[in-house]
Amino acid sequence: MSVESDxxxxxxGLTKSFGAxxxxxxxxxxxxxxxxxxxxxxxxxxxxxxxxxxxGLLTPDSGEGRCLGYDIRRQQEEIKRYVGYMTQGFSLYRxxxxxxNLEFVARxxxxxxxxxxxxxxxxxLGLVARAEQLxxxxxxxxxxxxxxGACILPGPSLLLLDEPTAGVDPKARxxxxxxxxxxxxxxxxxxxxxxxxxxxxxxxxxxxIANGRLLASGTIxxxxxxxxxxxxxxxxxxxxxxxxxxxxxxxxxxVARFGAAxxxxxxxxxxxxxxxxxxxxxxxxxxxxxxxxLEDVFIDLMTRAGADQ
Amino acid sequence: xxxxxxxxxxxxxxxxxxxxxxxxxRVLAMFVKEFIQLRRDRPTFAMIxxxxxxxxxxxGYAINTDPKHLPTAVLTSDDSPIARALIGALRATDYFDIxxxxxxxxxxxxxxxxxxxxxxxxxPPDFSRQLVRGEKxxxxxxxxxxxxxxxxxAIAAALGAANQALDRELIGPLAxxxxxxxxxxxxxxxxxxxxxxxxxxxxxxxIGTILTMTMLMYTAMSVTRExxxxxxxxxxxxxxxxxxxxLGKIAPYxxxxxxxxxxxxxxxxxxxxxxxxxxxxTLSSLTLLFIIANLSVGYTFSTVAVNQLxxxxxxxxxxxxxxxxxxxxxxxxxxxxxxxxxxEFLPLTHYLRIVRSVMLKGSTFGDLFVDAGALAAFALVxxxxxxxxxxxxxx
Numbered sequence: 164m165s166v167e168s169d170x171x172x173x174x175x176g177l178t179k180s181f182g183a184x185x186x187x188x189x190x191x192x193x194x195x196x197x198x199x200x201x202x203x204x205x206x207x208x209x210x211x212x213x214x215x216x217x218x219g220l221l222t223p224d225s226g227e228g229r230c231l232g233y234d235i236r237r238q239q240e241e242i243k244r245y246v247g248y249m250t251q252g253f254s255l256y257r258x259x260x261x262x263x264n265l266e267f268v269a270r271x272x273x274x275x276x277x278x279x280x281x282x283x284x285x286x287x288l289g290l291v292a293r294a295e296q297l298x299x300x301x302x303x304x305x306x307x308x309x310x311x312g313a314c315i316l317p318g319p320s321l322l323l324l325d326e327p328t329a330g331v332d333p334k335a336r337x338x339x340x341x342x343x344x345x346x347x348x349x350x351x352x353x354x355x356x357x358x359x360x361x362x363x364x365x366x367x368x369x370x371x372i373a374n375g376r377l378l379a380s381g382t383i384x385x386x387x388x389x390x391x392x393x394x395x396x397x398x399x400x401x402x403x404x405x406x407x408x409x410x411x412x413x414x415x416x417x418v419a420r421f422g423a424a425x426x427x428x429x430x431x432x433x434x435x436x437x438x439x440x441x442x443x444x445x446x447x448x449x450x451x452x453x454x455x456x457l458e459d460v461f462i463d464l465m466t467r468a469g470a471d472q
Numbered sequence: 473x474x475x476x477x478x479x480x481x482x483x484x485x486x487x488x489x490x491x492x493x494x495x496x497x498r499v500l501a502m503f504v505k506e507f508i509q510l511r512r513d514r515p516t517f518a519m520i521x522x523x524x525x526x527x528x529x530x531x532g533y534a535i536n537t538d539p540k541h542l543p544t545a546v547l548t549s550d551d552s553p554i555a556r557a558l559i560g561a562l563r564a565t566d567y568f569d570i571x572x573x574x575x576x577x578x579x580x581x582x583x584x585x586x587x588x589x590x591x592x593x594x595x596p597p598d599f600s601r602q603l604v605r606g607e608k609x610x611x612x613x614x615x616x617x618x619x620x621x622x623x624x625x626a627i628a629a630a631l632g633a634a635n636q637a638l639d640r641e642l643i644g645p646l647a648x649x650x651x652x653x654x655x656x657x658x659x660x661x662x663x664x665x666x667x668x669x670x671x672x673x674x675x676x677x678x679i680g681t682i683l684t685m686t687m688l689m690y691t692a693m694s695v696t697r698e699x700x701x702x703x704x705x706x707x708x709x710x711x712x713x714x715x716x717x718x719l720g721k722i723a724p725y726x727x728x729x730x731x732x733x734x735x736x737x738x739x740x741x742x743x744x745x746x747x748x749x750x751x752x753x754t755l756s757s758l759t760l761l762f763i764i765a766n767l768s769v770g771y772t773f774s775t776v777a778v779n780q781l782x783x784x785x786x787x788x789x790x791x792x793x794x795x796x797x798x799x800x801x802x803x804x805x806x807x808x809x810x811x812x813x814x815x816e817f818l819p820l821t822h823y824l825r826i827v828r829s830v831m832l833k834g835s836t837f838g839d840l841f842v843d844a845g846a847l848a849a850f851a852l853v854x855x856x857x858x859x860x861x862x863x864x865x866x867x
Binding site: 215218219220221222239240243244246248250252253254255256257258259263266267268270271272273274275277280297316317318 | 486487489493494497498500501502504508509512513701702707708709710712864865867
């Protein structure tokens, strides 16, 4: 415990199957205290299952690990006490008011003076005026705000947030992330799953999972460097037909459209350079060598994961 | 708690209560939550008082244990004043509505078989003559006792009426015949159900039936509802134990059950004049025990069922035998042995014995400890199953 006291999440080889399908396969991750860990991957890649194993809602078939020093197989009670889990869908009581929901949470966590704790949370969340409104009547952004408020009300040390910003407008997303960073500076560890690249870039570390397997993990520069992708940005006319043509060129591993530009990348730098040279010689498009973005790397990872299947 | 000490840089954690106080508080959290949800659920809230009232009215009035004006046929070839006086006396009891007068025995049988008449009063051809001679002739009352409840009141009335029926006719030289018992006898044939039970206490039974239905319904859906509304996942991620969830979910409905019990008892005494002979305290506390037993069974269904529809079906699967085999609809000891054994495993069976005994006979705890113990055992077994069945993970 004391040895690992600076590591909030430390799991090795987590595996979980539902029937014949291996949903999470040999998942290993360490997250240091106070860090914001981004958790990315396509739909159905096993993010939710992984998070559920971390908070004791699912028992791994194999593998082991600790959250906040508590064994995820044997100490679920303690984990539930100190880990705040925000589910993907809204999971507070729609037919209870905001205040009643918060008071419920405060009581379940055994807080002294639950009414005061709820009032405090309402004030922090800026929800005092809406305190008596039914939670089910709130808009998506307010629901998300309330969910987060309910999660941090009992003072957890680790937050597990499962796609908290899905269906939330940009302003609310920005506020949400400011709050996450604020919590992290107070020492909270946060693991947050997301599909948004801009959110991924606000994380200290990122883990990318596809088909249940961890494909990349680390800081953003480390992940980009580790992908060994040489990327070219192509501009000009007729990018769509060029894109579909390039996909089948030897040496090209990744083709993705970003607005008015096409990102083309390959892990074999020399082969990629030959493709670029050949096409730029045609003079129709402008080819420019660029650093790969995080998204380039993820699209490459996703393409490769899809090819494995 | 070691984890807490190793978190120096975490924001100050809100103070928490002691372990036991926390457990109590978690049950309270659940209780308060469920109560608020119940209050907001208008249809359900309306049903708390509505169901007992409506059912009590329907059953209480529809199931009349002492029906009158029953269709009756008179089979006679004796047209004497004595016979007519006798028929008049029977008619005057209000129980017999003499619709047919026939001379043929076959016709009378047919009337009974086709449900046109529930009774046939057979006055033998030489009834008057035998009576005058002091031979104590027999008057035959044939009752369709396939519904023994319906027949019993009328039969009793017939026996009573017959005694005085001929007082006015038996004067002068015949006066000596009326001095002691009736100068004739009435033989009753209970057809189709010779051992028909007569004692029936629908209203006390209704307390048990109504409570079974409402209590089962309320809790049967409480766990599946959390799953279907998507709130279960968050609840499971919170530090609350299955037993605490269960107690917190059952407790509000104990209050609801108490309200229903009071409603039924008040209506029963005001509208149906059903008295409570025994102690109200005994009745209330044993009824609470019954309420808890039913809530526990319902809650167990809730942990077994996958969705609310399934929970509802389980409820009916349990409710039907409760109605049929508990002694509510049919006399318990009139059922075949196997049905009695099944009946012994239904809380309603034991409660019916309790409620009827306390309300009508004034039985005490001491008389009823076997049935009370059975109810307590039910509650405990159901709760244990529920706690074991409750899945704390999503595996």
